[in-house]
Amino acid sequence: MVFENILSEQKGRIQYITINRESKLNALNKATLAELHVAITTGFNDEGIGGIIITGAGPKAFVAGADIAEFAALDIAGGRDMALDAQTKVFDIIENGNKPVIAAVNGFALGGGLELAMACHIRIASDNAKLGLPEVTLGLIPGYGGTQRLTRLVGRGKTLEMIMTADMISAADGYQYGLINHVVSPAELLPKAEELLNKILLRAPLAIASAIKAVNAATLPGTQGFETEIDEFSKCFGTSDLKEGVNAFLEKRKADFKGK
Missing domain, CATH: 3.90.226.10 (2-enoyl-CoA Hydratase; Chain A, domain 1)
Structure with missing residues (x-):
């Protein structure tokens, strides 16, 4: 366009x-x-x-x-x-x-x-x-x-x-x-x-997206912010980025996140 x-x-x-x-x-x-x-x-x-x-x-x-x-x-x-x-x-x-x-x-x-x-x-x-x-x-x-x-x-x-x-x-x-x-x-x-x-942009993209969603839930009427946080927290465990972040921390190196 x-x-x-x-x-x-x-x-x-x-x-x-x-x-x-x-x-x-x-x-x-x-x-x-x-x-x-x-x-x-x-x-x-x-x-x-x-x-x-x-x-x-x-x-x-x-x-x-x-x-x-x-x-x-x-x-x-x-x-x-x-x-x-x-x-x-x-x-x-x-x-x-x-x-x-x-x-x-x-x-x-x-x-x-x-x-x-x-x-x-x-x-x-x-x-x-x-x-x-x-x-x-x-x-x-x-x-x-x-x-x-x-x-x-x-x-x-x-x-x-x-x-x-x-x-x-x-x-x-x-x-x-x-x-x-x-x-x-x-x-x-x-x-x-x-x-x-x-x-x-150096941080994990999927975690950033989850953070935005969870923080927004804190002020949305009818939304259980704590439940949203738990849901988004748990979803992170299904990502390759979390594995990369944990491995990078344990190996004392910078993480290379892929948004996956």
């Missing part, structure tokens, strides 16, 4: 996805979300890709929100379809993916942009990044999982404050609240994301 709104390239075992609508501050319109769905699912299904880094084109914005122009003609049913489509085809797929996804947040991450970053497993932000969920200034609330994921990350009180005031916070505040994993200079943003992902 030829992409018009994003860039997708592979370097080594890392897939780099860049939201490429710089003139629109990389706003997420319907077409961009559709392209993200294709790029992300392709990466998750490609054995040659171990993980994904998502960022925005240019220095100003990661993603400055949804494309508001698309909201004008929507009614209740249209709004529901928009939220459901985006959540199930992009945001939930990222969160529940079998490979690590890191958001490299450069500049504004507002509305749908912050929701995209929160769906990723790890968030690294440049020190000039601004984060927020300003939907109530439009008469809306976050619709791409923002109310749920932000609550899990920073707690109910801070989530309600951020959403109800619509205020932006700095990357430093985001780090303090637990929303951001690392804050670096703009020049260090992608190198830091690459460094972290490359470290993860």
Whole structure:
């Protein structure tokens, strides 16, 4: 597929996805979300890709929100379809993916942009990044999982404050609240994301996938997280990677995992 709104390239075992609508501050319109769905699912299904880094084109914005122009003609049913489509085809797929996804947040991450970053497993932000969920200034609330994921990350009180005031916070505040994993200079943003992902890629891929599933189960309604952990733990014993990891430990050498 030829992409018009994003860039997708592979370097080594890392897939780099860049939201490429710089003139629109990389706003997420319907077409961009559709392209993200294709790029992300392709990466998750490609054995040659171990993980994904998502960022925005240019220095100003990661993603400055949804494309508001698309909201004008929507009614209740249209709004529901928009939220459901985006959540199930992009945001939930990222969160529940079998490979690590890191958001490299450069500049504004507002509305749908912050929701995209929160769906990723790890968030690294440049020190000039601004984060927020300003939907109530439009008469809306976050619709791409923002109310749920932000609550899990920073707690109910801070989530309600951020959403109800619509205020932006700095990357430093985001780090303090637990929303951001690392804050670096703009020049260090992608190198830091690459460094972290490359470290993860040295670990057992099937174990990483199991860890994602088990950790996600900790906050899913109706899910027994401890049972999920036990199930995923036990599945690891059926992998060649576990045998390799144990042998490497006993033989005092680095493990060479194959994802099998």
